[in-house]
Amino acid sequence: MQNIKNFSRGNPATAEQMELAKHNVLFLFSEGGQEWYESQKLFSADTIKFTYDSDNIIRSISKDVSMLWPENLSVAEVPDTTANRRADIRGEWVFDGNKFAPRTYTSEELQRQADSRKKMLLADAETAIAPLSRAVKLGMATDKETSMLTEWEKYSVLLSRVDTSKPQEINWPEIPDYVA
Structure with missing residues (x-):
């Protein structure tokens, strides 16, 4: 070989x-x-x-x-x-x-992966929040949209609090089921 x-x-x-x-x-x-x-x-x-x-x-x-x-x-x-x-x-x-x-990842690589995942998930959350937020602001939201806005905002807050310095210990918050 x-x-x-x-x-x-x-x-x-x-x-x-x-x-x-x-x-x-x-x-x-x-x-x-x-x-x-x-x-x-x-x-x-x-x-x-x-x-x-x-x-x-x-x-x-x-x-x-x-x-x-x-x-x-x-x-x-x-x-x-x-x-x-x-x-x-x-x-x-x-x-x-x-x-x-x-491959066995180093702790630095695992942290970079966790940082990247967190950034991507936060961007996805903001993408879901934006139209729901506008609908609520303009008084055009359904009850379900208002409820989902609250769920997505809670998710976003929990996600922003994720500490990526210990990637093996991260317990990622659950993504809301509904996407606007």
Whole structure:
């Protein structure tokens, strides 16, 4: 199984590469000096090929190695098994040097995720509150809309009080059922 590390752009070295460079061909070289186009021949046809970053996070996956562009990434392959086909490129999988594994997030990453979720949920709440609030303000609200405005505003307040500094302990408030 191949595992070629840290490809980055480089200048063509051979006469053939220099000729290709005239046609805007870009060249990548691994930390060991392997040229990307030539190294593709080293990969097996029946494996899963993928790129991963310096944190070992999977960034792209393909059965066809030529579909990958590993600039500032490493490339490896694993057997084409059901377990390996479960990996994806959402940032939730890592390569441990031998196999795919679920990613373990740092506390800082978990806090950033919680901050992002809180921000998104608050924006969604404001989107629901705005038309309900206008309907109440203009005296055009139904009883259900008035009730839902109160529910959404309570939700928004509870959400704004969520402490994201301890993301594993967050108990997110329940989203109201009704959307205006």
